[in-house]
Every structure is written in structure tokens, then in C-alpha cells.
Amino acid sequence: MSRAALLVLADGRFPAGGHAHSGGAEEAVKAGRVTDAASLADFCRGRLHTTGLVSASLAAAAAAGTDPAALDAAADARTPSPALRTAARRLGRQLLRAARATWPGAELDALARRFPKGAHQPVVLGLVARAAGLGPLDAAYCAAYESVSGPATATVRLLSLDPFDATAVLARLAPELDRVADRAVEAARRVADEGVDALPAASAPLLETGAQAHAGWPVRLFAS
């Protein structure tokens, strides 16, 4: 395996559609919950330990070889908001397209055939990590990092926040990212014996209801 593949996959410029999504930040900004670097840090921390942990666990389990259909159903069960399910599937489909061109292989082709309209993005991410020769921990790191880097980048655009401050928020979260990635891999390990119910189901109700409200806005910068 090449560890450098992780840099390619985790690069914010990897062309898999993430740039059009704010991870709930646009709604939180409009609602006045994110107004500056400090509230962005709170938002990201909350997202990391809920959506981030769940996504990282799904990605780690997929990278470890768990059946993607079972994981996709588990992701649905952990995503009450239809708008978020749609966004996750759309991003999964876009990631799969980019990955099939960058790390071609039978497993990704099979996934595309099985989910022509997309599987949940973290599940795809885990299989992409596999295709890139990476392991469950790498996949977990990617998913956990994306859960906070997306909102941070979006907030720079939404609030004209100082990009140095937004990046500092991400840097301060690094130790917590380590812990979330470790917990995710631990949960994914238990899936072999206990099934997908062993995966965390931490939820963030405000992200879910906010995503539903956001989907109905007539004017918005981000798709979610």
C-alpha cells in the first residue's frame, strides 16, 4: 500500500462534489448559531462526535470488507432526514465516479452496478480507500476529517471568515479527530461478530431538522 494515496483521497480538491455542500454550516450560519471562529469550532466539534463518528465507523467497516448493502441500510437508519439521505447518496455517487477513474477496479465497478444512483458517501469512501490500497483507519480518518473540513471551508465563504482562523479550528480539533478515528475502527472491528448494529448511532437533531429546512429554501449557496 502507498500511504501517500491517503493524501490524494483526503485532499479537499479531490473532484468528488464536496465543494457544493456545507455540511449544515449554511443553515447554522443563517440561524445565527455559527457567527465566528469560536462558534465554528463548537459546530465542528458537535458534528465530529455525531455525524463524523457515524461516518467514520461506516467508512472503516466498508474498508474492512463489510457488505456495502448492509452498511448502506445502516447509514439510512442513522440518517432520519430525507434531505441528508439524498445528499449523502448524491455525494456517494460523485465520489464513486471520481474513484473509478482514479483507482479502477472490479469492486468499485460492482458497487456502481449495485447502486446506480449512489450509496451513502461514507460507505463508498470506505470501499474507495480499499481500492486505493488503504485500510480502515485511513478511511475513518478521511470521513472524520471531511465531517469538519467541509463546514469550515463553507463558513469561510459564508461569513468571509478569516481563512487562517478557520484552518486553526481544524488544527485544534486534531487530537479529537484521532480519538474519533480510533473509536470508529474499534466499532468496525466489532461488526464482524455483532453485525452493523455494533456501529455508533450518535445523532445531531439540529443537523437533521436544519437540513430539512435548508432543502426548502428558495435561495441558497450550498446544496446541503
Add this chain to the structure above:
Amino acid sequence: MHLDHTHDGPAALGADARRPDGTRRALRIGLGGPVGSGKTATVAALCRALREELSLAVVTNDIYTREDAEFLLRHAVLPPERITAVETGACPHTAIRDDISANLEAVEDLEDETGPLDLVLVESGGDNLTATFSKGLVDAQIFVIDVAGGDDIPRKGGPGVTTADLLVVNKTDLAPYVGSDLGRMAADAEAQRGGLPVVFQSLRSETGVADVAAWVRARLAAWTA
């Protein structure tokens, strides 16, 4: 592991001319250019000019609304199932150039759901003079500027003005009112573009979009030849 593109996969990946079932996909033409230059109006006029002879569809990339798609729907230039809006996260040039995955999905879904199609027009939200379409998304691109944006734009150049397959200078009817020198714009455009075609048009005139429509027909003839 070999790292070149595979062509036997379940769904298309990029710009391959053949769809997974072996048929030729639709020609894809991008329309970009500064805000308000007349991209949507040109798309609407092209749809009206070509819809009787061709099967076509449109993808719009708005910055923060669905205005372009809604304009096309309101004016019923095509049936609603042939118009798709892509959301761009405040960056249309990212969605048409750096990360084209959402646009590729949109053109392929249109082709799957309403096809077979001859032509898909992809409009970018109004952006700056450097915004161009990826070759992975479109086969040819039209850059639309207008006379009211200043008659020095062709001289300033930039990737859109210099490299687009067709440069359209729109709203020539307004030239007398804004003091734009069309002769100078034509000379500058020719100098910048090294022989690539330029069309001056007014959608308010009798001829309207006819020259651009003729150019599109020629591209299509070359595509299907």
C-alpha cells in the same frame, strides 16, 4: 494494478463519446461568460431554434438560486424533464472546470431519462473572464460577452475570450447607447483568438440567434459524422 481508464464499467465515468451501451452520447456544448451577458437568453433562443429538428436538454449552474432553470421553465422553451439545475456551492467555475462530477451526473441522467438526445447545452452561472469549461464535461464551449460590459473586454483577453470555440458578442443593439465600438471589438477579438470564430448578435433583432444556431448545427454534424 493498472491505472488507466476502464471502459467496460457499469456507468460512464467522463467524456467518453460512447455510452456504456455502445451508443454515441449527445454532443455537449458549454455556455459561459460574465454575469448578465445573455447566456440564458441565448440558451432559450437556441432551444426555440433547434427543438423541432433536434432532441435536446439543458443543464444550468446557478450561483445561489434556480433563476436560470426557472426562466427556461417559465418560458417553456423545453419540457420540464429536459431541464436540470446543478447547485454549485457559490462557485460555478469549480462545478464546470475543477470538479465536474455533479454536472456529469446531470447530463447523463438527462440522457438516460429523456434520451436519446442529440445535444445538451450546459450553462455556467455568470462568472469572471477566466471561467472555462473542462474538456471532461463539454465537447465545445461558447463564451458570451456583451457590448455593455465594456468594449475593451476582447482586448483584455483571458481564457474565455481567447480559447472558447465560439465567442459571442451579444446585445449589439445596445452599442450606440453605451458607446461601444463594435469595429474595435471585432479587431481585438480577432487578434486575441487567432482565427477562432466570433459572432456579433442581438437577440432583439430579426436574425437573433441564427448565426450561433448555425455554428451549433455544424458542430453537431462533425460530432455525428
